[in-house]
Amino acid sequence: MRASWPVVIFLTIASPYFATGSNISSVIRQTSVITLMAWGMTVVIASGGIDLSVGSMVGLTGVVGPCSSPGHHSTFVRRRGAILTGMVCGIINARRRNCASGVHRHPGRARHLIAASRS
Numbered sequence: 284m285r286a287s288w289p290v291v292i293f294l295t296i297a298s299p300y301f302a303t304g305s306n307i308s309s310v311i312r313q314t315s316v317i318t319l320m321a322w323g324m325t326v327v328i329a330s331g332g333i334d335l336s337v338g339s340m341v342g343l344t345g346v347v348g349p350c351s352s353p354g355h356h357s358t359f360v361r362r363r364g365a366i367l368t369g370m371v372c373g374i375i376n377a378r379r380r381n382c383a384s385g386v387h388r389h390p391g392r393a394r395h396l397i398a399a400s401r402s
Contacts, residue, residue: 344369
């Protein structure tokens with residue numbers, strides 16, 4: 284975060300359009316999706332249950348929402364589509380690992396990352 288301040292100061296001086304309200308609003312809107320996905324990944328990592336498929340599911344759900352938005356669907360529909368995609372991927376992933384509750388159970392208490400790469 285500290286490393287970005289020189290860039291912000293330089294761009295504020297170099298361009299009269301950088302520090303405007305509309306540009307700041309645009310930057311916040313563009314980074315909000317990535318920020319939400321990062322928060323979700325933080326929760327997964329903090330719980331110690333990360334495996335290789337989590338990143339793929341985050342990427343897929345992050346693409347489904349914006350891709351369904353060429354003016355045909357409302358924000359409500361796009362959000363629900365991304366949530367539904369994540370839920371379906373989670374259910375498929377849990378069923379594939381034979382654990383209906385979504386909790387990974389591996390013999391010998393193997394780490395989730397290692398166990399997921401073996402399946």
